Amino acid sequence: MSGVARFSLLASFLPLLAVVLSLFGCSGSQPVAPPPPPVVETPTVVPAPADVIFPVMLGIDVFEAEGFAAVKGKRIGLLTHPAGVNREGVSTVDVLRRAPGLQLVALYAVEHGIYNDMPAEKPFPDMTDQRTGLPVFSLYNGKTKNFRPTPQQLKVIDVLVIDLQDIGTRSYTFSGAIKTAIEACFENGKEVVVLDRPNPLGGLKVSGQPLDGDLVTDVGKYRVPYVHGLTVGELARMASSLQPPGGLNVPDDVRARGKLTIVPMKGWKRSMRWPETGLTFVPTSTRIQDFAAVMGYPMTGLGCIAGGFSHGIGALYPFRGIHYPDVKASTLEKELHALKLPGLKFRRVVGPPQKNGRPGSGIYIEITDYDQWEPTELNFWLMKLAAKFDRRKNPFAALPNTPKEREFLIHVGSRAFYNDLLAKGDHIDIEAWVTTWRDQARIYQEQSKKYWLYQ
DSSP: OOEEEEEEEOOHHHOOHHHHHHHBBBSSSOOOOOOOOOOOOOOOOOOOOOOOOOOOOOOHHHHHHTGEEETTEEEEEEOTEEEEOOOTTTTHHHHHSSSTTOOEEEEEEEETTTTTTOOOTTTOOOOTTTTTTTTTEESOOOSSSGGGGOHHHTTTTTTEEOOOOOBTTTHHHHHHHHHHHHHHHTTTEEEEEEEEEOOTOOOOOSSSSOOOOOOOOOTBBBSSSSSSSHHHHHHHHHHHHHTTTTTTTTTHHHHHOOEEEOOOSSSSOOOOOEEEEGGOOSSSBBBBOOOHHHHHHHHHTTGGSSSSSSSSTTTTTTTEEEOOTOOOHHHHHHHHHHOOOTHHHHEEEEEEEEETEEEEEEEEEEEEOOOTOOHHHHHHHHHHHHHHHOOSEEEEEETTHHHHHHHHHHHOOHHHHHHHHHHHHHGOOOHHHHHHHHHHHHHHHHHHHGGGOOO
């Protein structure tokens, strides 16, 4: 059918080039008063007026326009979350549930749950959805391995439809959940349909360190740079073509029998960031409420895992505001300004009162030039600054043989960088690492073009 790209998995794989496998300004001196704290709640999406013109048709829109042909007459399961909506803001759950001739029989949930009402990293059990009466099978129940649905959870369906909004950063778990769900479906003889959605950062922005093969986990299922420049449909296409650890972890005969359909968007171009899509951004998790947080996640998330930096000023500015204990905001502002990072500007902000009654303060990070902006670079300068601020010792030297070490490694993804940071602390050459990763990202991007669905 027109508008739907169907990819049947091959018994023989597209060979990976060896290099791909081996890789994969300051404002005024006065603090700026913050806006009111954001309200974190289950979003209510109001359908757009009928006369609104959208430049982008999402996968679900194309799927509906084509008459849902791939799932007619089959028992359907839907893996989704609140951001799984059509271009008018209507939940994909309701689109499928109300479509004549379709049998939506079950929902599947990843981290944060179907309604984004579950805390991060908190497992939850299977349940019944009170709104629709459908069973909800939890892929984040603390029992299923690596978000992989069990044979019992898949027993009631013939095809799993996946509509999850990712944010273009490797450690955001939804893209990894798509990969393991495909693996489980193939192993249990279930078809998979992936409804594609935009990469909010666009399809041309690639940045950061590749993932070591032995560090592939739930927070990094693909051997790609930290900001990878692919849509979820393109990631699924890539995974279906590659051997593990980057590709699907299933036997060759299972891969050959598996049926994967990717429904691409219409009207989306690689140059589009989220604001250019004409779509309303629906929060993807409790700390990713808007596009500002999407841009901040790959910029500060790694730099705040260990060493002392924290993101957010109280409940304000998640992933865009940072602070360091016992270091004045003016000092931090000066240090960040001295880095002269392209496309970035830093300004002091105040936040809610701390325990001592004083206002919280920190630095807000502005992106002044998106094209010049290197999304991941600031993280590593924050690590270097953390080692500089801790005059007693290298704070990262305390990580070995602790749970924090594993957290750091599986998110950052590079043992070589980690070992260099342990050994050198604030003497580490961040510029050299960033230059190396930038060169590797260029190679990766050139090789990843074979999986592109859009120009």
